[in-house]
Amino acid sequence: MASSGQAAKHTAGAALGRLMPTPGQVATASAPARPRTCSRLAPFGTTIFAQMTALALETGSVNLGQGFPEGPGPELLRQVAVAAIEEGDNQYPPGVGVRELLEAVALHQQAEYGLSYDPSHEVLVTAGATEAVASAVLGLCEPGDEVLMLDPSYDSYAAVVAMAGAVRAPVPLRYDGERWVLPPGELEAAVTDRSRLLLLNSPHNPTGKVLTEDELKEVADVCRRHDLIVVTDEVYEHLVFDGRRHVPVATLDGMRERTVTISSAGKSFSVTGWKVGWACAPPELLAGVRAAKQFLTYVTPAPLQRAAAAGLRATHQLVSPLVEELASNRDLLAEGLAGAGFPVRGAEGTYFLTVDISEVTDEDAVGFCLQLPYRCGVVAVPCPAFYADPEAGRHLVRFAFCKRRSSIEEAVERLGRLRGGGSRP
Ligand code: PMP
Ligand code: GLN
Numbered sequence: 001m002a003s004s005g006q007a008a009k010h011t012a013g014a015a016l017g018r019l020m021p022t023p024g025q026v027a028t029a030s031a032p033a034r035p036r037t038c039s040r041l042a043p044f045g046t047t048i049f050a051q052m053t054a055l056a057l058e059t060g061s062v063n064l065g066q067g068f069p070e071g072p073g074p075e076l077l078r079q080v081a082v083a084a085i086e087e088g089d090n091q092y093p094p095g096v097g098v099r100e101l102l103e104a105v106a107l108h109q110q111a112e113y114g115l116s117y118d119p120s121h122e123v124l125v126t127a128g129a130t131e132a133v134a135s136a137v138l139g140l141c142e143p144g145d146e147v148l149m150l151d152p153s154y155d156s157y158a159a160v161v162a163m164a165g166a167v168r169a170p171v172p173l174r175y176d177g178e179r180w181v182l183p184p185g186e187l188e189a190a191v192t193d194r195s196r197l198l199l200l201n202s203p204h205n206p207t208g209k210v211l212t213e214d215e216l217k218e219v220a221d222v223c224r225r226h227d228l229i230v231v232t233d234e235v236y237e238h239l240v241f242d243g244r245r246h247v248p249v250a251t252l253d254g255m256r257e258r259t260v261t262i263s264s265a266g267k268s269f270s271v272t273g274w275k276v277g278w279a280c281a282p283p284e285l286l287a288g289v290r291a292a293k294q295f296l297t298y299v300t301p302a303p304l305q306r307a308a309a310a311g312l313r314a315t316h317q318l319v320s321p322l323v324e325e326l327a328s329n330r331d332l333l334a335e336g337l338a339g340a341g342f343p344v345r346g347a348e349g350t351y352f353l354t355v356d357i358s359e360v361t362d363e364d365a366v367g368f369c370l371q372l373p374y375r376c377g378v379v380a381v382p383c384p385a386f387y388a389d390p391e392a393g394r395h396l397v398r399f400a401f402c403k404r405r406s407s408i409e410e411a412v413e414r415l416g417r418l419r420g421g422g423s424r425p
Contacts, residue, residue, distance in 0.1 A: 040162045048385035059373035062411040065381045067351040067400045073271040077307040084303035093302035097125025104309035105278045117280045127297040128275035129235045129264040134160040136231040139288035141166045145196035152386030154205045170388040180209035187222045197229040203236035206398040208347025220252040230259040238268045238319040240349035241327040265308035276308040329401040329408045336412030351402035358395035376414040
């Protein structure tokens with residue numbers, strides 16, 4: 001694929017200096033001799049999502065990078081939150097969460113999956129799923145423990161494993177030509193006598209994969225045999241397409257007792273900025289999660305917890321039209337990308353699909369994503385950011401379709417111009 005010229009190269013080159021910087025290694029005349037950022041976090045730099053959104057704003061591009069919807073969020077949730085603020089619910093709520101939300105989470109797990117949790121002892125409200133995952137890793141792992149995770153994985157997992165002084169142990173997902181799979185034997189092969197915990201994610205970011213019942217059965221079998229704790233991030237639990245069903249790993253035989261199930265309001269109810277999440281687990285597992293959470297944020301804003309509870313009570317009413325809209329956006333984007341020459345690895349769920357750029361360009365995904373805004377005014381996310389070995393994702397790019405229909409249409413129109421070499425709109 002041809003670049004639109006030197007100017008584009010120059011500007012993208014400036015951006016490249018910003019991509020994934022390692023703050024501990026940035027040397028300037030006034031920089032202290034010793035890096036200030038601790039060595040555990042220095043390698044992580046600024047998140048790829050923040051960087052790509054900054055690039056989208058800077059270039060006026062359609063932002064199919066960071067996964068957030070463009071609308072204001074459901075009226076029902078906004079009204080409940082505003083009313084709670086106006087009524088004065090503005091002081092610290094209980095550390096474990098407001099009763100209304102604890103009960104709504106327990107009811108949701110029962111109604112959706114037949115999973116029974118006691119809202120008094122087995123549910124914990126957190127500052128988004130991110131804090132629930134962080135608290136689980138920090139509260140359940142010893143330094144040096146190995147944390148198994150799918151590879152690629154959502155970016156916060158590796159960072160929090162590093163914060164805990166634990167070790168990332170990748171379990172590769174592969175694309176078999178038709179879909180993403182967890183090949184039989186891969187999980188078992190990654191287990192060692194230091195393995196403590198499996199950090200699972202389905203529906204999966206960034207691939208859009210939904211783990212099948214057979215894959216989950218094998219996961220459960222390995223976890224039972226090696227006595228692993230499972231921390232499962234199910235934030236996209238309702239965002240599954242084409243009649244698929246999300247199966248929580250905790251529903252499999254012998255798994256509830258070893259599993260921390262995590263979700264949040266952000267994706268199900270299109271309020272990603274609210275950061276209201278929760279974890280469900282038996283008391284002895286939840287104790288570790290709570291031990292960490294109480295010293296991270298301590299509590300989550302009460303008005304937003306009340307609104308999330310209202311969302312959970314209206315799950316189907318809110319989620320059904322969203323799933324339809326997302327599936328239709330996915331189809332339009334996939335068609336547009338395929339039309340522009342990219343082999344698409346279609347999404348079974350989530351906000352995301354991936355494309356393999358290797359048939360279209362010799363560039364790696366980072367270089368490609370840095371150029372894309374200058375070539376056609378679209379921002380996407382390079383997948384190396386999600387892999388233990390960035391090389392493994394060098395040809396993979398993630399596009400988010402959780403945007404307004406008009407944004408997807410505009411992006412498709414702009415991507416179509418790549419066929420002719422691309423030019424800035
Ligand atoms: N887990 C996954 C897999 C995600 O994609 C995201 C991004 N939204 C999160 C967790 C973060 O969720 P929250 O905003 O509730 O912290
Ligand atoms: N989960 C969102 C994504 O994958 C981003 C969240 C964030 O910016 N940390 O795009």
